[in-house]
Every structure is written in structure tokens, then in C-alpha cells.
Amino acid sequence: MQSIADNVGGAISYASLARKNRSKDIAIASLGIFVLFIAIATLLALFIDLAITGYPRLADPEFYTSFPSRKPLQAGILSAWVGTIMVMVVTACLSVPLGVAAGLYLEEYASKNWFTDLIEINVSNLAGVPSIVYGLLALGLFIYTFGMSETVLVAGMVLALLILPIIIVSTRESIRSIPSELREAAYGLGATQWQTMALYIVPAAKPGIITGAIVGLSRAIGETAPIITIGALSFIAFLPESPISSDAPFINFGWLTSPFTVMPIQMFSWLSRPQADFHISAAAAGVVLIVMTLMMNALAIYIRYRARSR
Amino acid sequence: MGVFRGPHLLPFCVVKLTHLVSGFMSDKQAGQGANDRLHISPHFLRRREITNEVARYVLMAAAAVSVFVTIGIVYILLSESLVFFETVSVWEFVSTTSWTPLFAEPTFGIWPLLSGTLVVSGIALAVAVPAGLVLAVYLSEFAPANVRETIKPILELLEGVPTVVYGFFALLLVTPLLQIIFPQLPGFNMLAPGLVIGIMILPYITSLSEDAMRAVPNGMREGAYALGYSKYHTAVRVVVPAAISGITAACILAMSRAVGETMVVAIAAGQMPNFTFNPMEGAATITTFIVQVTLGDARHGSIAYQSIFAAGLVLFLLTLLFNLIGFFLRRRFRQAY
Numbered sequence: 001m002q003s004i005a006d007n008v009g010g011a012i013s014y015a016s017l018a019r020k021n022r023s024k025d026i027a028i029a030s031l032g033i034f035v036l037f038i039a040i041a042t043l044l045a046l047f048i049d050l051a052i053t054g055y056p057r058l059a060d061p062e063f064y065t066s067f068p069s070r071k072p073l074q075a076g077i078l079s080a081w082v083g084t085i086m087v088m089v090v091t092a093c094l095s096v097p098l099g100v101a102a103g104l105y106l107e108e109y110a111s112k113n114w115f116t117d118l119i120e121i122n123v124s125n126l127a128g129v130p131s132i133v134y135g136l137l138a139l140g141l142f143i144y145t146f147g148m149s150e151t152v153l154v155a156g157m158v159l160a161l162l163i164l165p166i167i168i169v170s171t172r173e174s175i176r177s178i179p180s181e182l183r184e185a186a187y188g189l190g191a192t193q194w195q196t197m198a199l200y201i202v203p204a205a206k207p208g209i210i211t212g213a214i215v216g217l218s219r220a221i222g223e224t225a226p227i228i229t230i231g232a233l234s235f236i237a238f239l240p241e242s243p244i245s246s247d248a249p250f251i252n253f254g255w256l257t258s259p260f261t262v263m264p265i266q267m268f269s270w271l272s273r274p275q276a277d278f279h280i281s282a283a284a285a286g287v288v289l290i291v292m293t294l295m296m297n298a299l300a301i302y303i304r305y306r307a308r309s310r
Numbered sequence: 311m312g313v314f315r316g317p318h319l320l321p322f323c324v325v326k327l328t329h330l331v332s333g334f335m336s337d338k339q340a341g342q343g344a345n346d347r348l349h350i351s352p353h354f355l356r357r358r359e360i361t362n363e364v365a366r367y368v369l370m371a372a373a374a375v376s377v378f379v380t381i382g383i384v385y386i387l388l389s390e391s392l393v394f395f396e397t398v399s400v401w402e403f404v405s406t407t408s409w410t411p412l413f414a415e416p417t418f419g420i421w422p423l424l425s426g427t428l429v430v431s432g433i434a435l436a437v438a439v440p441a442g443l444v445l446a447v448y449l450s451e452f453a454p455a456n457v458r459e460t461i462k463p464i465l466e467l468l469e470g471v472p473t474v475v476y477g478f479f480a481l482l483l484v485t486p487l488l489q490i491i492f493p494q495l496p497g498f499n500m501l502a503p504g505l506v507i508g509i510m511i512l513p514y515i516t517s518l519s520e521d522a523m524r525a526v527p528n529g530m531r532e533g534a535y536a537l538g539y540s541k542y543h544t545a546v547r548v549v550v551p552a553a554i555s556g557i558t559a560a561c562i563l564a565m566s567r568a569v570g571e572t573m574v575v576a577i578a579a580g581q582m583p584n585f586t587f588n589p590m591e592g593a594a595t596i597t598t599f600i601v602q603v604t605l606g607d608a609r610h611g612s613i614a615y616q617s618i619f620a621a622g623l624v625l626f627l628l629t630l631l632f633n634l635i636g637f638f639l640r641r642r643f644r645q646a647y
Contacts, residue, residue, distance in 0.1 A: 021540030025452075028542055032448020035441045036461060042509050043468050046479050053482070101372030109369060121637060123376050128563060128633035129626065130570020132597050133383060135604075136622040140386035144610055161379050168376065192358055194365040215470075222472025225572035225597065229604045264474040264573075271478055271577055279482060286475045297470045301463045 047290065054283030063284060067237040068266065072277030077285055079236045080266035083152070084221060084292070086240060086255055087262055090156025091163065091220050096213050099164050103171025103209075104197060127165035134162045135229025143230055150231050152240060153256040158226045163216035170215065174208020175201060207307030211300045218296035222289060224264040236261040263289045387626055390619035397613055403620065409583040409594075411603070411614045418617060420624060422583040426500065426593035430575055431568035433504025433589055434511060438568075439561055441508075442515030446557075449516065450523035451545040465513035473510070477577030480506040485578060498580025498592035506578070507571050511564045518563065522556025522643060523549050559639035566632035570625065572597035596625045 057063045057073075066076030106123075110116040138158040142148045178201060186196040202209070240258030263285060270282035395403070398418045406419025449458050484502040489495045526549050534544040550557065580592030581602045594602065600618045609615060 018540070021542060024542040025540055028444070028545070029448055029452040031444050032452060035445045036448070038441070039445070039468060039509065039512060040464060043464075043471070045483070046471070046475070049483050050475070050478065098372050098375055101369045102376060105369035105373040109366060110373070119373055119377060121634070122380050124637045125630060125633045126376055126379060128566045128570075128629055128636070129383065130566075130572065130597060130629055132570065132572045132600055133387075133622055133626050133629075136600065136619060137379070137383045137386050139604070140390055140619065141382055145386075164376060164379070192362040194362040195358070197365075218470055222470075222474065224472070224474045225576075225601065228601055231604055264472055267478070268474050268573065268577070271474070271481070282478060283482075286472075286478055289472050290475060293470050293472060294467060297463075297467055301466070 047287075050283045050286045050290070054280060054285075054287050057281050057284035058287055063281075068261075068269075069237075072275055072281060075270070075278070075281050077263065077266055077288060079239060080261050080263045080285065081288070082239055083236070083260035084262045086152050086243075086260065087155045087159065088217060088221060090153060090256070091159040092213070092217055094157060094160035095163050095167055095216065095220075098160070099167025099213070099216070100171050100202070100209055102164070103168045104175065104202065106168070107172045107175045108197060108201065109193070123165050123168050127169065130225075131162055131223055132225040132229055134158055135226030137161070138226060138230045149257075150259060151257045152260045154230060155227055155260065155262070158230065159220040159223060162223060162226060163220050166216040166219065167209075167212050170212020171205070171209050174205040174212070177208065178204050207303050211304045211307075214296050214300040214303070218293045218300070221296070222264055222293055224268055227262060227265055228268070263292070383626065387619055387623040390616055391623045393611075394613070394616035394620045397616075398620075407585045409585075409599070411617045412606070416613060418620075420621070422585040423594055423596045423599055423621060424624075425585055425587055426575075426579070426583070426598075427569055427595040429500050429587055429589055429593065430504045430507065430579065430595055431565060431571075433501065434507035434568040434571075435561070435565055437505055437508025438512045438515050438564060442512045442560075442564070443519060443557065445512070445516045446519040446523060447545050447550070450520045451541060451549060462517070465516060468509075469513040469517075471510075473571065473573040474577070476506050476510050477503075477574045480574050480578035492590065495590055496580075496592055498578065498582075499590055500575075500579050500593050501589040503574045503578040504589060506574055507568050510571070510574070511567050514567060515560050515564045518560035519553070519557040522553040522560065522640075525556065525643070526552045553643070555639045556643040559636040559643065562632050562639070563636040566629045566636065569632070570597060570629050572601060576601045596621045 051058070062074075063076045064081070065078055066074060067079050068077075069075040102123075106116065106119060110119070135158065138154060142154050142157065143150070148154050182200055182204060183196060186200050187193075191199070236259060240260060241254035243253075243255050267282050267285040267289060270278040270285065273279075403418055403420055406417055407421045408417040408419050409422040410417050449461060453461070480502045481497075484506055485495070485497060485499065488499075488502055495501070530548055530552060531544055534548045539548070575595050576598040579594070579598065581594050581598045582592055583599065584591055584593040586593060599621055603614055603618045
């Protein structure tokens with residue numbers, strides 16, 4: 001008799017237990033939504049604060065077409081955005097071919113041995129090395145050992161090394177997602193490994209590879225620390241030589257060896273001044289920088305979305 | 311089979327088939343000249359083989375570049391630090407609690423830089439780990455698929471904001487807000503950059519641990535539901551324990567990021583080496599010290615210049631440790647499922 005009474009009591013407590021559990025479900029879900037809300041609110045607060053603070057300079061068209069200046073209200077970002085584009089060109093030209101080739105090798109060619117293991121651990125560690133350590137590498141190796149100076153080329157090289165792991169990892173992931181039938185079909189028809197890769201695997205993996213490259217470049221665009229470390233924080237009120245010349249070869253590589261400044265460096269240098277007026281310029285530069293990275297990220301998300309829906 | 315694009319594949323099939331058939335036939339009918347149109351030159355096959363081999367080595371060389379980068383980092387950090395440790399004993403480096411390399415009588419104790427680094431990344435993790443995990447549990451176990459698909463890109467955007475912008479945020483928005491609550495808070499402090507770095511690494515913890523939780527096989531969830539577990543208990547008692555090595559890896563990798571974060575602290579914490587664990591004070595971290603010296607004009611070969619490589623070596627070893635632990639935990643997790 002005792003046991004039946006127990007069971008009856010049990011049934012009642014099950015119901016209350018279920019209610020309690022249901023409320024816990026709701027609690028953790030709403031906690032999650034709350035955190036999400038905080039994260040998004042932070043992003044919005046950040047952007048709105050920047051936009052409001054920087055508005056006086058953002059609305060001034062001369063901000064985009066004039067050089068930095070000692071007078072806060074005349075300072076502009078011309079040399080910074082031109083420098084950013086030039087450095088990004090160098091970074092993309094170096095990191096994308098290298099990263100895609102390395103990713104392709106690791107995913108398709110490398111056999112399972114200690115050397116491959118070593119490269120894999122190494123790539124995953126490099127992805128986590130703080131960016132400033134890359135700056136120290138560039139300072140010690142490029143600047144002092146090789147005797148290069150603080151140029152567009154050196155900055156592009158550092159940033160290329162910095163984003164190499166991102167491109168390698170995304171290349172590998174997009175190659176891994178290609179069905180092996182494609183590979184087998186090509187081999188079955190007598191294609192060599194290289195033909196299979198160059199004609200089928202890489203084109204099929206292209207959306208993923210491009211997405212990874214854009215994400216990597218959008219990270220490089222905002223990197224400040226390694227560029228400060230190579231000693232490139234200076235007052236640049238001129239543009240590098242134009243890459244296109246009116247004379248015979250028409251293409252000019254003088255810009256590679258020119259001193260430069262980039263957007264995040266310009267923003268940092270304004271931010272570290274005591275005058276509040278420079279903080280307005282810093283906020284405006286921040287808005288331009290965020291718009292640049294957001295546009296790149298949005299492009300990457302769009303490419304991935306389109307590739308997935310196909 | 312989204313990647314199978316018919317018109318793209320077809321010409322290759324035809325060409326390849328022709329090649330194979332022609333190779334076969336031209337062997338049989340050698341010298342007859344009947345199949346000249348289909349004949350494939352041995353030069354072509356040879357060139358194809360050579361291209362294949364060359365490509366293999368070129369790709370391998372590209373993969374090896376990453377190894378050279380690591381070797382380069384280790385070589386530079388070690389060789390420059392050795393010069394530093396010729397002047398400053400290792401014992402002084404690890405036992406003194408004062409770091410004043412730019413003074414006339416310089417002292418080199420790493421502890422003030424380590425304390426700054428620890429306080430800032432401690433605050434960051436205290437914010438990011440609980441919040442990131444709750445968000446990951448929500449996204450992986452509770453959120454409908456369409457919500458998850460909308461949220462993930464937004465989190466990626468949060469991750470993509472340049473750190474110098476977060477520095478602006480810490481200095482000119484978060485610090486003034488905190489000063490309303492703590493009126494005695496100085497303009498440069500470790501609390502604001504710590505909180506901001508916490509928000510910065512939150513998406514990273516969320517996406518890595520959400521990946522880990524989603525990799526837990528559905529059968530385990532279904533088993534828990536069949537036993538009468540609620541969603542909450544399934545998440546907390548089944549999914550999270552099953553994914554724990556992946557989640558731990560996420561936290562450790564995030565810690566490595568917080569330790570290596572430079573710009574936010576350099577902008578908002580004041581760059582003054584200060585041996586304290588009080589987040590209300592300004593301080594320098596390992597990374598901001600490097601920034602401070604390279605912003606000034608310490609000459610190559612001077613002791614201040616050499617000291618940034620010693621500091622960099624400590625930073626590299628710290629993050630290397632975290633990264634290796636994170637790597638092996640994640641690998642173990644991947645092998646488990």
C-alpha cells in the first residue's frame with residue numbers, strides 16, 4: 001500500500017517537475033537572447049557613437065581629399081586610405097596564392113606523416129600568435145636583418161604572413177566540402193592530379209576560397225599593432241608614387257618602396273593626441289574603417305550565401 | 311551535387327576519352343597513320359607529367375612557408391633576447407617587480423607587465439566565457455534554425471570590427487560611463503579595456519563552442535529526451551559535458567587572444583608599467599610595452615630595444631602554450647565524434 005501512495009505522490013511531483021523544467025528552458029533561452037541583445041546593442045552603440053562624434057568631419061568632403069594636418073579641423077585621410085589600398089593590394093597578391101597553394105597541398109597532396117602533422121600544428125598555432133609578434137618578426141627580420149625600411153612592401157608582407165593561416169584554413173575547409181565523386185570522375189577519365197586540382201577542385205571550391213580571402217583581408221585592413229611595431233607611425237603628408245605612369249612601361253613599382261600610413265594607424269595617432277578635436281577626426285576615420293571592413297564582410301557573407309543556395 | 315556543373319565537365323570527358331582511346335588505338339595501329347587525327351603525342355603526356363610533378367613541389371613549398379614563418383619568429387625572438395639576457399640576468403627578469411627600461415637606471419622585472427596582462431585578460435574572460443557559453447547553448451540547442459542563420463553573420467561582423475575602433479570605444483565611451491558608477495576611476499584604467507576585450511572575444515568563444523556542441527551526435531540528445539530530460543537538462547547534463555573538450559579549447563584559444571590583444575589596452579590603459587592587480591588603475595601589458603617602445607625612438611642595439619624582444623618571447627611562449635592545449639583538445643574532440 002505504501003508503494004502505491006508513493007507512486008501517486010510521484011505522479012503529482014512529476015507534473016510540477018515538468019513545469020519547473022519548462023521554466024528553466026525558458027530561463028536559459030531568454031538569458032541567451034539577453035546576451036545576444038547586449039552584443040548587438042554594443043555593436044550599434046559603438047557605431048552610433050562613432051558616427052555622431054565623427055559627423056562634423058565625415059560630412060566635410062575635404063576630409064577624404066586632404067592630408068593629415070596639425071590643425072585638427074583640416075586633417076584628412078587621403079594618405080591613409082590610399083596607403084590602405086596599396087598595402088592591401090600587396091597583401092592580397094602575396095597571401096592568396098600562397099595560402100591557397102598551401103591549403104591545397106595539405107588537403108589533397110600531403111600524406112599522413114609527421115611532416116604533415118607538424119605543418120598542421122604549426123598553422124593552427126600561427127593563427128593564434130598575437131599580431132604584435134608578427135610585428136616583431138618584421139622588425140627583426142625585414143627591417144634590421146635585411147635592411148629594408150618602413151615601406152608599403154614590408155607592411156604588405158607582414159600582413160600577408162598574418163592572414164596566411166586564415167586563408168589556408170578556409171581553403172582546406174572549402175576543398176573538404178567538395179564531393180569526392182568529382183575527384184574520382186576526373187581521375188577515372190585519366191586526368192593527372194594537377195589537372196584535377198586546377199580544372200575541377202579549385203574552381204568548385206572558389207566561393208569558399210574567395211570568402212576566406214576576403215575575411216582574411218578584412219582582418220588585415222584593421223590591423224594596427226604589427227604596423228606600429230615596424231616603426232611606421234609617422235606624419236605622412238604625401239602620396240606614394242602613382243602605380244600608373246604616363247611614360248613607356250606605364251606601370252611603376254615605385255610605390256612599393258614608399259613610406260606610407262594606413263587607416264588604423266591614422267586613427268590611432270589622432271586618438272593618442274590630447275586635443276578633443278582630434279578625437280572627432282579619429283571617430284570619423286573609425287567610421288570609414290568600419291564601413292570598409294563591413295563592406296568586405298558583407299561581400300564574403302553574400303558570396304557564401306549565394307554559393308550555398310546554388 | 312551543387313558543384314557538378316554539366317556543361318563544364320562535358321568537354322573534359324570528351325577530350326579525355328578521345329585521348330585514352332587514341333592512345334590505345336595508336337599503339338595497335340602504330341605506323342599505319344590511319345588515326346593521325348586522334349593520335350596523341352608522347353610530348354604532351356610527358357609535359358603533363360612534368361607539370362604535375364612541378365606543381366606538387368611548388369604546392370609543397372607554399373605549405374612549408376608557414377613553417378619558415380614560425381622558425382623566423384622563434385629565431386628572431388631568441389637571438390634578440392639572448393643579447394638582452396647578456397646584460398640582464400634571467401633571475402632579475404623573473405624575480406624583480408619593477409619594469410623601467412626607459413629610465414636612466416633601468417630595471418627589468420617582467421612581473422608588472424604580466425600582472426597587467428593577467429588583470430586585463432582575466433576581466434575579459436570573466437565577461438566573455440559565461441556570456442559566450444550561454445549564447446552558444448542558446449544558439450545550438452534552443453534557437454530555431456532561421457534565427458541561428460541570421461545571428462551567426464552578425465556575430466562575425468562583431469568579430470570583424472578593427473581593434474583600434476574598440477580602443478576608441480574603451481577610452482571615450484566605456485571609461486566615461488564607468489566613471490559615473492566609480493567617480494574615482496582614472497581616465498586610463500584596466501577595467502574598461504578588459505570589459506571591451508571581453509565583448510570582442512565573445513563571438514569567438516560563441517562560434518567555437520557552438521561548433522563543438524553542434525558536433526555532438528543527435529542520438530545523444532534523443533536518448534536524453536527519451537529518458538524524460540527537459541531541453542535544459544539535455545543541454546546542461548548531456549550536450550555540454552559531451553562537448554566539454556571543444557568548449558575548453560574555445561575558452562583557452564580566447565584566452566590566448568585576450569593575452570595578445572594590443573590596441574585596446576594601448577589606447578585605454580595608459581601604457582605605464584604598474585605592479586598591481588587592481589583593475590581600477592592604469593597599467594601596461596606585454597603588448598603595450600612593445601608598442602610604447604616602438605613608438606618612441608629606441609635605437610637598434612639599445613637595451614630598451616632588446617627588451618621588447620624578451621617581452622615578445624614571453625608573450626609568444628604564453629600564447630604558444632594556450633594554442634597547443636587548444637589544438638590538442640579540439641583534435642581529441644573531433645576524433646571522439
